[in-house]
Amino acid sequence: MSPQRGSAATGRRLRWLIPVLLVLGWLVVAGSTGSFQAKLADVVTNDGKAYLPAKAEAVEADELQSRFTNSNTYPAVVVYERTSGITAEDRAAVTADAAAAAKLPHLTGAVSPVVPSADGKALQFTVPVENKTDWVHDNVEALRNQASGHPGLTAHVTGLAGLFADLGAAFTSLDVKLLLVTVGLVVLVLVLVYRSPLLPVLVLLAAVFAMGLAAAVVYFLAKGGHITLTGQSQGVLSVLVIGATTDYALLLVSRYQEELRTTENKYDAIARAWRAVLWPVLASGGTVILGTLCLMLSGLNSNRSMGPVAALGIVASLLAGLTFLPAVLALTGRGAFWPIRPKVGSAGKEHGIWGRVAGLVGRRHRTVLAASLLLLVVAAGFVGQFKSDGLALSKGFTKTTDAVAGQDVLGAHYVGGTGVPVTVIAKAETSDAVVAAVKGVPGLTAVNVRPPIDGLVSIGSVLTVTPDSPEGDRAVRDLRTAVHAVPGADAKVGGYTAVAVDTRDAGERDLKVIIPAVLGVILVILALLLRSLIAPLVLVASVVLSYAATMGVSALVFNHAFGFAGSEPWVPLLGFVFLVAFGVDYNIFLMHRVREEAAHSGTRAGTLAALRVTGGVITSAGVVLAATFAALSVVPMVSMAQQAFIVAFGVLLDTLLVRSLLVPALTLQLDRWMWWPSRLAFRPKADLRPVEDVREGSLVD
DSSP: OHHHHHHHHHHEEEEEEEHHHHHHHHHHHHHHHTTHHHHGGGOOOOOOGGEEEEEOOOHHHHHHHHTTSSSSSEEEEEEEEEOOOHHHHHHHHHHHHHHHHTTSBBSSSOOOOOOOOOOSSSEEEEEEESSHHHHHHHHHHHHHHTTTTTTTTTEEEEEEHHHHHHHHHHHTTTHHHHHHHHHHHHHHHHHHHOOOOHHHHHHOOOOOHHHHHHHHHHHHHHTSSSSOHHHHHHHHHHHHHHHHHHHHHHHHHHHHHHHHOSSSSSSHHHHHHHHHHHHHHHHHHHHHHHHGGGGGGSSSSHHHHHHHHHHHHHHHHHHHHIIIIHHHHHHHHGGGTTSOOOOTOOOSTSSHHOOOHHHHHSHHHHHHHHHHHHHHHHHHHHGGGGSSSSGGGGOSSSSOOOHHHHHHHHHHHOTTTSSSOEEEEEGGGGGGHHHHHHHHHTTTTEEEEEOTTTTTTEEEEESSSSSSSSSHHHHHHHHHHHHHTTTTTEEEESSSHHHHHHHHHHHHHHHHHHHHHHHHHHHHHHHHHHTTTTHHHHHHHHHHHHHHHHHHHHHHHIISOOOOOOOOOHHHHHHHHHHHHHHHHHHHHHHHHHHHHHHHHOOOHHHHHHHHHHHHHHHHHHHHHHHHGGGGGHHHHHHHHHHHHHHHHHHHHIIIIIIIIIIIHHHHHHHHGGTTTTTGGGGOOSSSGGGGOOSSOOOOO
């Protein structure tokens, strides 16, 4: 055999051997990592510290408070109500419940005496539970079971322990339910797009393999204490990996489908498809990775921990999308698209609806531009109605929980801050002056001073208003102003309400720090990819406008349709990170193709050709991503429902309006100056091919 024939034979063998080895390798990875999705629940942390600001006055105060009491305590307030009036039998039964509660494990102190309400219609006692997720949940469940056995006497377990037990229950066993809903939505979209029973299975295998790999890495990092995994991050990880993997898969599948119409050999087709999408996929994935890593600049533990978790998920998505999926597509060839197999010479979809859209933009680009901008600006005009100044934990559930019902009973019969005192730690020698300052603050009562320890004094007080209400926040801020003014006291205010205040302040600070960081990262990536300064600025401006419009619509929906009481500051922040990162993804998919076509045919012809070809895949990717994030709404938390709506609606708006109409129209308006200062902006028109010669089919290699 001649060396040439031997080399050709070796090449043919490698064409199928490499895909086989990649598929086998991923099967091994899947077999060893598949169980870690379920194991993530073992390393999830849903206690309060996982959501606190890293460094704040309240955190410092609570650490100092540990010298006086066990600050690692969540009070479980057991409250009983009989609207006709508490009876002697009720008092005896509740006293017995309190005695039984004192025997529960993992308590940090004594159970309080039973306290009757002033109106004689309620009784309550407090159980100090150690702040560990499992212990809080177990003790709260035990208290609820115990308190429910008194006919005619309504009982609830609330306080911090009850609220956080309900919060933890909202995420318990959520991974399976969320995964099933997400997968179901993705399958539905893929079947509608490709009308093939096999292709959705191949794409989902890539997503599931990526999920297993990401879960395994996150599990070991969380178990080793290197990162913190919250229930919120766990839920986002699932939808992010499935959505991103499917997005990257759609781009590859669409390109592969195009190549199969021009190339007989399936291995040549997948090789050309892989080379064509490699840089857009890497650039888009890198944008999301770097954008989510900007969350590590956050002052909140929950936001900061989500950064590496989300970034690891995208890395796994890239690996599966660029190795496993190309390998399995190479092996299945045209059979992956059965029963509608792409044949050489067959027409694609670029002459269908997206051909008509491109025709509209080409004929009336100024009208399209003006109408798109007007619609987005009008929607963005409502952004001022978005309420992100904090959400009371008792208002944070989409359904009424036992703890929320208990808070209502407490508010009706007792002083608002019962069970969650505000504490002030100060220098012992300034005790009298600090006490006087505390007593002078409206909204506080029942001042209690502990004996000095290590030169410090602990001064406790109770809010007369609801602790997690705007009035409670205002009282804590007034208290801080008063005690900070005491000379030499070095006073620090802590407690549940103070932590909530600092958490909201940290969230507002994050908006000012992380948003510019994300925009800076994205501008650099776009400038490097498109070799232009004007295009990145235009594209980022379009994404920011799309985000503002999304928040304006969200404000109307949340305030008037859903009736939410408000949102936490991190909700619009995470919405910005995900929407901008994925919005730039679609910018990259579109504009990378525009630039390649423009290099041959000019910006106008290149824009219209790119819109015809990429419109379908970008829209499909947007619908898939919107569907996966919409699955977060199964979590019975207001914040997660808000996140689901913001990202789902924002992605659809960005896909259907911004990427399909606004950006192409803007590109036509700016024409070759879109590429300034690259050579493409100054290329003579004589060097360009005639418009009618522009290829409408495939990405240029």
